[in-house]
Amino acid sequence: MDVGQLFSVRDKVVVVTGGSRGIGEMIARGFVAAGARVYISSRSVEACQALAGELSDTGSCIALPADLSTTEGVKQLAGQLAEREDRIHVLVNNAGATWGAPLDEYPESGYDKVMDLNVRSVFLLTQALAPRLRAAASPQDPARVINIGSIDGGFHVPTFESYAYSASKAAVHQLSRHLAKFLARDHVTVNAIAPGLFPSKMTKVIMAHEEEVAAAIPLGRVGQPEDMAGIAIYLASRAGAYTTGAVIPVDGGHATLA
Known part of the structure; x- marks a missing residue:
């Protein structure tokens, strides 16, 4: 057994949505460093292009900005990828909002915005890219869909009144299982990662109290980029080829042990 090959993602084509910052950036950086060809997408053209430019100095990273909260944005991204790639080995559905x-006082518009981006776009983009995922798949090396959920999506009840967010992430977890069941016959695995607290724009308010929050986490710290990149690379490599339909908490034991 070649352990180096076991965790290799070299030369795989990887798509990371919401890839210009936060958890998406952590995952994109990990895949680029591991030798994959990575496409990152986000609504911000400037942020997307800036990160792709930086990562291209050490690997392969291409910016394809798109607003995935809309059907048109999903079609735009899928079309741009179709022009560039016949096969996609890994799709990371990370784009999200809270x-x-x-x-x-919870507005209907806010609820719809969160559900559209966090759930609807995950389904629509997976559907649109399914032919290219199937084209990249084989029994020994399946194509992979990795959806980013949250420990808020069923592992615990959130402290904050973020109703749409927790509901959307619970939906992502169940959608991942459902997709996994029916894409397995095409040699495509589908798994969800359920992060705990990681530094990002979304968690900026919480991170202002990092020491206090870290004290409540069994492992005594918040998540680091290597923690998120590591689980994504595992799921995308030969090491994770027999894992599908799983929802994997990556939270230092925050929701699962505390």
Whole structure:
């Protein structure tokens, strides 16, 4: 057994949505460093192009900006990928949003925004790229779909009034299982990662109290980029080829042990 090959993702074509910052950036950096050809997408053209330019100095990273909260944005990204690649080995559905407000003030527009980006776009983009995932797949080396959920999506009840976010991530977990069941026959695995607390724009308010929050996490710290890149690379490599339909918490034991 060649352990180096066991965890290799070299030369795989990887798509990371929401890839210009936060957890998406962590995953994209990991795949680029591991030798994959990585496409990153985000709504911000400037942020997407800036990160792709930086990562291209050490590997292969291409920016394809798109607003995946809309059907048109999903079609745009799928079309751009179709022009460039016949096969896609790994799709990381990471693009997401949150909205917090008291129940009596929670806006319908905010609820719809979160659900559209966090759930609807995951389904639509997976559907649109399914032919290229199938083309890259084989029994020994399946194509992979990795959806980014959250420990808020069923591992615990969130502290904050972020109703749409927790509901959307619970939906992502179940959607991942459902897709896994029916894509298995095409040699495509589907798994979800459920992160705990990682530094990002979305967690900026919480991270202002990092020491206090870290004290409540069994492993005593918040997540680091290597933690997120590591689980994604595992799922995309030969090491993760027999894992499908799983929802994997990566939270230092925060929700699962505390």
